[in-house]
Amino acid sequence: TILAAVFMGLWGFFLFIALIFYMPDDASIRETVGHSDSKGIPLDNTSSQSDTDEIVKENNWSYLDKAYVLLLAFLGNFMRIFQRLAWEVSAIVLLAQYFNWGAIAAGYSLAIFGILQTVAQYFYGEARKSLQSGTLKDSVKDLRRFETLEIIAIAALFSKTNASHNWRDFFNITFILASLLFYLASCLTSAPLNDLILFRSTRAGLYEKNVHAHKKTLLAMQYGIFVAFFAAPIAARAVLHIGGLNTTSLAGLLVLGWALQTTTNSITIGRIGSRRPVVIAFIITLFMIWSSFDKSLGGTGPKNLFTYHPVAMTIAFYALMTPGHLVYRDDAAFLTTGDFSLLFSNPTPENDDKGIDKSDRRKAHLIYLSLATFFAVVGYFFIFAAHAQSGESQIGQAETSSRSAHVALGYICLLWLAIQATTGSFKFNALSTGLPPVFTWHGLSGKYLLLFAYITSCLGFWLRMNYSNQGAWNIGIKFALTGGAISLFAYRAFPNSMHPPAGIDQDPIPEDVIDRPSAHGQGDTSTNLA
Numbered sequence: 001t002i003l004a005a006v007f008m009g010l011w012g013f014f015l016f017i018a019l020i021f022y023m024p025d026d027a028s029i030r031e032t033v034g035h036s037d038s039k040g041i042p043l044d045n046t047s048s049q050s051d052t053d054e055i056v057k058e059n060n061w062s063y064l065d066k067a068y069v070l071l072l073a074f075l076g077n078f079m080r081i082f083q084r085l086a087w088e089v090s091a092i093v094l095l096a097q098y099f100n101w102g103a104i105a106a107g108y109s110l111a112i113f114g115i116l117q118t119v120a121q122y123f124y125g126e127a128r129k130s131l132q133s134g135t136l137k138d139s140v141k142d143l144r145r146f147e148t149l150e151i152i153a154i155a156a157l158f159s160k161t162n163a164s165h166n167w168r169d170f171f172n173i174t175f176i177l178a179s180l181l182f183y184l185a186s187c188l189t190s191a192p193l194n195d196l197i198l199f200r201s202t203r204a205g206l207y208e209k210n211v212h213a214h215k216k217t218l219l220a221m222q223y224g225i226f227v228a229f230f231a232a233p234i235a236a237r238a239v240l241h242i243g244g245l246n247t248t249s250l251a252g253l254l255v256l257g258w259a260l261q262t263t264t265n266s267i268t269i270g271r272i273g274s275r276r277p278v279v280i281a282f283i284i285t286l287f288m289i290w291s292s293f294d295k296s297l298g299g300t301g302p303k304n305l306f307t308y309h310p311v312a313m314t315i316a317f318y319a320l321m322t323p324g325h326l327v328y329r330d331d332a333a334f335l336t337t338g339d340f341s342l343l344f345s346n347p348t349p350e351n352d353d354k355g356i357d358k359s360d361r362r363k364a365h366l367i368y369l370s371l372a373t374f375f376a377v378v379g380y381f382f383i384f385a386a387h388a389q390s391g392e393s394q395i396g397q398a399e400t401s402s403r404s405a406h407v408a409l410g411y412i413c414l415l416w417l418a419i420q421a422t423t424g425s426f427k428f429n430a431l432s433t434g435l436p437p438v439f440t441w442h443g444l445s446g447k448y449l450l451l452f453a454y455i456t457s458c459l460g461f462w463l464r465m466n467y468s469n470q471g472a473w474n475i476g477i478k479f480a481l482t483g484g485a486i487s488l489f490a491y492r493a494f495p496n497s498m499h500p501p502a503g504i505d506q507d508p509i510p511e512d513v514i515d516r517p518s519a520h521g522q523g524d525t526s527t528n529l530a
Contacts, residue, residue, distance in 0.1 A: 011111070070220040072268050073197045078224035078231075079261035080193065083150075083186050083254060085232035090240060090250040091179060098245050099172050113180065117187040124188050136199070139192035140269055146185045146192070147262050153182035154258060155283075157251035158476070175247055182254070189265075194221065196268050243475030248297075252476025256483035263490040274332040277491040281322040284484040288314040291477050298473035305386040310460065312379030316372045317453040322488060324368025325450055327361045336364040359432075366428055369446075373421045380414060403463050409456040416449045447492065454489045458482050 088110060095106035128138065156178035159171045201217040236253065243249030262276070292299040292307050300307045327335045336356050387394050396407030423439040424446075430438050461473075461481045 066216075069197075069200050070216060072200065072264065073217050073220035074224040074227075075264045076193050076197060076224065076261075076268055077190075077221045078228045079257060079264055080186060080189050081225045081228035082232045082235075083257045083261060084183065085228060086236040086253055086257060087179065087183060087186070087250070089233045089236040090253075093237075093240060094175070094245065094247060094250065098247070099175070109176075113183055116180065117184055120184045120188060121191075124191065128191075136196070139195040143189060143192040143196070143265055143269070146189045147258070147265065149185035150182055150189075151255075151258055153178045153185065154251055154254045157182070157247050157254070158480075159247050171247065193265060193268070197221070200268065239475060239479070246474070246476075248474050248476035250476065252474070252479030252483075255480040256486070259483035259487035263487050266491070274326045274329045274335070277488055278323050278326065278332075278335070280484055280487055280491075281318040284481060284488075285314050285319040287477075287480060287484070288318075291473065291481075297477060305382050305389060307382075309379050309383040309386065312375045312382060313457065313460075316375035316379060317450065317457065318488070320368050320372035320375065321450055321453070322492075324365055324372060325446060325492070327364045327368065328358075335368075336361050362428065362431065366424070369421065369424060373417060376414060376417055380410075400463075402459065406456065406459045406463060409452075409459065413449070413453050413456050416445075416452065420446055420449055451489055451492055454485045454492075458485045461485075 092103075092106050092110060095101045095109060096103045101109070156174055159174070198217065236250070239249050239253045243252070259280075266276075289311055290299075291297045292311050293302050295301045323332075323335050326332045333356060384394060386392075393399065395411075396404035399407070420442065423442050427437065427439050427442050430436065458481075461478050
C-alpha cells in the first residue's frame with residue numbers, strides 16, 4: 001500500500017512538472033488538431049477571427065437554444081467520464097477480489113491502463129495532425145468508430161457468473177483485453193465529441209470574443225465531468241453490491257451508460273440514421289434469446305413455457321417492428337432489398353432508398369409488420385399457457401403492482417397492434433388498387449405503438465418474478481436490455497434530421513454529405529451542422 005502511494009505520488013509530481021514546462025498554447029493546439037478552436041470545424045486552414053465573428057453576428061438563437069447546446073455539452077462529458085470512472089472503480093474491485101489479484105496488483109494494473117491511454121491520446125492527436133483536414137467528417141467518423149469499439153468490448157465483458165475454476169483464467173484474460181479496448185476507446189471519444197460540441201457552441205452564438213471564447217460551454221463540460229466524479233463510483237459500487245461481484249454486473253452498467261452516451265452523441269451530431277437502431281434491435285434480440293435460454297445467466301431455460309414469451313415478443317417488437325418502421329427512410333435500402341451487408345457500409349446515393357420504388361418499400365413494411373404481428377400472437381400464446389399451467393391470473397389479479405401494470409400495458413399493446421394490423425391491411429389494399437389513401441394516421445400511430453412497446457418491455461425486464469428461482473436475471477442483464485431499449489426509444493422519438501431554429505438555414509449534416517468532397521478536397525461540412 002505504501003509503495004503504491006509513493007508510486008502515484010511520484011507520477012503526479014512529474015506530471016505536474018511536465019505541465020509547467022510544457023503547457024501547450026492555443027497556436028500549438030490549433031496546429032495539432034488541424035483547425036481553429038474558435039471557428040469549430042472549417043473546411044480548410046484559412047479561417048480567421050472575422051469568420052467566427054460573422055457566424056456569431058448572423059445567429060439569432062434564443063436563450064432556450066443556447067441552453068440546449070449547454071445541456072449537450074454537460075451530458076456528453078458527463079456520460080463519457082461516467083463510463084470511464086464506472087469501469088475504473090469496478091475494475092479495481094473485480095481484479096482484487098473476483099480474480100484474486102489483490103489490491104496492490106489491481107492498483108498497478110489501473111496505473112498501466114492510465115499510461116496506455118495517455119500514449120493512445122498522443123498517437124491519435126498525431127494521426128489527426130498528419131491528416132491536415134480538420135473537417136467534421138473526421139470527427140463524426142472517429143466518434144462513431146470509438147462508440148462501436150466500446151460496445152464490442154463491453155459485450156466481451158459478459159460472462160457466466162457461475163463459471164468453473166477452469167474457465168476463470170480465460171475470463172481473466174478476456175476481462176483484461178476487453179477492458180483495455182473499452183478504456184482506450186472511451187478515452188479517445190473526448191476529442192471528436194468536444195470538437196462537435198464547440199462547433200455547435202459557435203453556431204448557437206455562445207462564442208464570446210475576447211472573453212475566453214467558449215467560456216459557458218467549457219464550464220458546462222467541466223460541470224458534467226465533476227458530477228460524473230461523484231455519480232460514477234456510487235453507481236458502480238451499488239451495482240456490484242446488488243448484482244454480485246462479477247463482470248456481468250459491470251458490463252450491464254456500461255451498456256446502459258453506452259446507450260445514453262451514443263444517444264446524446266447522435267443528438268450532438270444532428271443526425272439519427274437507420275443503421276444503428278437496426279443493429280441495436282438485433283443485438284437486443286440475440287441477447288434476450290441467450291439470457292432466456294441459458295440458466296447460468298438466470299434464464300428459465302428451454303423447458304419452461306414462459307421462456308418463449310419474452311423471446312417471441314422481443315423478436316416481434318425489436319427484430320421485426322423496429323426495422324419495419326424504418327423502411328421508408330432514405331438510408332434504409334438494406335431493409336427493402338435484403339442486402340444487410342449495407343449495414344456496414346457508408347450511405348451513398350448508390351445504396352440508399354432513393355432509387356427504390358415506394359410500392360416496394362410498402363411491401364417490405366407489410367412483410368415486417370405481418371411477421372411482427374405473428375410473433376406477438378405467439379408470445380401471448382406462451383404467456384397464456386404458462387399462466388394456465390401455474391394457475392396464475394391471466395389479467396394480473398392478486399399480483400404485484402409492477403406485474404399487474406405490465407399485464408395491463410401488454411394487453412393495450414396487443415389491442416393497439418390488432419388495430420394497426422387491420423388498418424394497415426386496408427391501407428395497403430387501397431394504395432395497391434389506386435384508391436385514395438385511407439387511415440392516414442396509421443403511420444404516426446405505429447410509431448407511438450413502437451415507443452409504447454419499448455416502455456412495456458422495459459417494465460417486463462425488471463419484474464419481481466425474474467428474481468425468483470425461475471428467472472433470477474443478474475442486474476447486469478437487466479441493465480443491458482434496458483439500455484438497449486432506452487437507446488431505441490430515443491432514436492425513434494427524435495426525428496431523422498433535427499433542424500435548427502428558424503432563421504438558421506444550415507441543416508444537420510446528412511451522412512451522405514459527410515463523405516462528399518469539396519473544392520478544397522475535403523468534406524464540405526461547415527454549413528450542415530446546427
